[in-house]
Amino acid sequence: MENKVITVTSPLFPSLDEFIPYLQDIWNRKWLTNNGHYHQELEKALCEYLKVPYISLFTNGTLPLICALQTLRITGEVITTPYSFVATTHSLWWNGIKPVFVDIDPNTCNINPDKIEAAITPKTTAIMPVHVYGKPCDTERIQAIADKYGLKVIYDAAHAFGVEVGGKSILEAGDMSTLSFHATKVFNTVEGGALVCHDEKTKKRIDYLKNFGFAGETTIVAPGINGKMDEIRAAYGLLNLKQVDAAIDARHHIAMKYREGLCNIKGLSFMEDMHGVRHNYSYFPIFVDAEQYGMTRDELYFKMKEQNVLGRRYFYPLISQFSAYRGLESAKPYNLPVAHKIADSVICLPMYHNLSDSDIERITNILVSN
Numbered sequence: 001m002e003n004k005v006i007t008v009t010s011p012l013f014p015s016l017d018e019f020i021p022y023l024q025d026i027w028n029r030k031w032l033t034n035n036g037h038y039h040q041e042l043e044k045a046l047c048e049y050l051k052v053p054y055i056s057l058f059t060n061g062t063l064p065l066i067c068a069l070q071t072l073r074i075t076g077e078v079i080t081t082p083y084s085f086v087a088t089t090h091s092l093w094w095n096g097i098k099p100v101f102v103d104i105d106p107n108t109c110n111i112n113p114d115k116i117e118a119a120i121t122p123k124t125t126a127i128m129p130v131h132v133y134g135k136p137c138d139t140e141r142i143q144a145i146a147d148k149y150g151l152k153v154i155y156d157a158a159h160a161f162g163v164e165v166g167g168k169s170i171l172e173a174g175d176m177s178t179l180s181f182h183a184t185k186v187f188n189t190v191e192g193g194a195l196v197c198h199d200e201k202t203k204k205r206i207d208y209l210k211n212f213g214f215a216g217e218t219t220i221v222a223p224g225i226n227g228k229m230d231e232i233r234a235a236y237g238l239l240n241l242k243q244v245d246a247a248i249d250a251r252h253h254i255a256m257k258y259r260e261g262l263c264n265i266k267g268l269s270f271m272e273d274m275h276g277v278r279h280n281y282s283y284f285p286i287f288v289d290a291e292q293y294g295m296t297r298d299e300l301y302f303k304m305k306e307q308n309v310l311g312r313r314y315f316y317p318l319i320s321q322f323s324a325y326r327g328l329e330s331a332k333p334y335n336l337p338v339a340h341k342i343a344d345s346v347i348c349l350p351m352y353h354n355l356s357d358s359d360i361e362r363i364t365n366i367l368v369s370n
Helices: 016-029 037-050 063-071 087-094 139-149 200-209 231-262 297-306 337-343 357-368
Strands: 054-058 077-080 098-101 124-128 152-156 176-180 193-197 214-216 268-270 284-288 346-349
Touching: 016 037, 016 231, 037 054, 037 231, 054 063, 054 200, 063 087, 063 152, 063 176, 063 193, 063 200, 077 087, 087 098, 124 139, 139 152, 193 200, 231 268, 231 284, 231 357, 297 346, 297 357
Parallel strands: 077 098, 077 124, 124 152, 152 176
Antiparallel strands: 054 193, 176 193, 268 284, 284 346
């Protein structure tokens, strides 16, 4: 169909024929939630796939952020990025923590380590960076700063499923890392998420916190929350895990086709692979230089929309521009010039495993025809 709608993303679905026997087994077991069989199996499988020692599943990707801060007893101020999905900063607000925004690196869109130290105050207790678009942060420099000032580091790795640096999982960096398994992600459980930690004691505390604080039938050890993943989504996730490598390979192919088609367009730029990194190709952002391209980002965005190609201005506006946060001194535009420039120039092109070569050609033709 010549003018079909090309969406910005499309979920990875397991085979329905394979899923039905799992559902039948769940019906036979009559155990829908509370650390059931498939929940346990998915935690084990994810630990192996992601090369991490401990993982705790959640019902969405926001609750792991909230619970990570609770688990590490973070208070006061936390240094973070304005260039992310709002859940990153909302998790701080829900814990009564003041976010302190610092600017981003223009090449990776991640938090700029050069800006972190100047933002540290006596109230600072942690750093919460984001692996934006699945591109790894400069974890060594961030850790060195954290060690110097006695700070914890919690990585929002919502985009970074399966990402490795030098054969080592990016999720091993920092004190904890959180994942999102939302339908739009490379790996999904419809809705879902996880919290990665490094020791059994911490894993136990996380599991208490996500289950109301229960440590036994009549024992509550902390004011916990209900963050548990159910059996149906855990089974769905086990099946998706079997095909996620093929999906990442398909995304890699799409990224290469985009780069091939867009490499000579003046005023449009995009990200290349980082040396030694196993990428997951979760997004394909382009950046519009209006003066060189002859069209603003928004003009291009709406031109694409008129032709049934749905990009996304991701992330725009910045978190620091939302009403809940723009009154903060660290949120002032003069403190975040790079983040503002990137937010005003970015469009994420459609990116998903079953995007066809003809779809990619149609998308690139729109961009070339300006």
